[in-house]
Amino acid sequence: MNGLQAAAGTVARVWVGGTLFAHGAQKLFAWFGGAGLEGTGTFLHGAGYRPGRPHALAAGLSEAGGGALLAAGLATPAAGAALAADAPAAPDAGA
Numbered sequence: 001m002n003g004l005q006a007a008a009g010t011v012a013r014v015w016v017g018g019t020l021f022a023h024g025a026q027k028l029f030a031w032f033g034g035a036g037l038e039g040t041g042t043f044l045h046g047a048g049y050r051p052g053r054p055h056a057l058a059a060g061l062s063e064a065g066g067g068a069l070l071a072a073g074l075a076t077p078a079a080g081a082a083l084a085a086d087a088p089a090a091p092d093a094g095a
Contacts, residue, residue, distance in 0.1 A: 024064025
């Protein structure tokens, strides 16, 4: 792998990880215009995930934690697992 390929991989990892962190932070803390735990929990409850708040907490933690780990390049297998575990429910909830 040459230097340009390595740099491109790092940029992609940081970009994707940062985006996923921000998406999780919207769910957890209402940052970046998000609804926070209450709003996300209410949405998920209405989408059939009952109770909604624990599902919102799990989704927010997996996205924010996995995204931060991915962006930092730390524990990338664990970060990938956390993010992959969250992904299958997204189409059902419309999130």
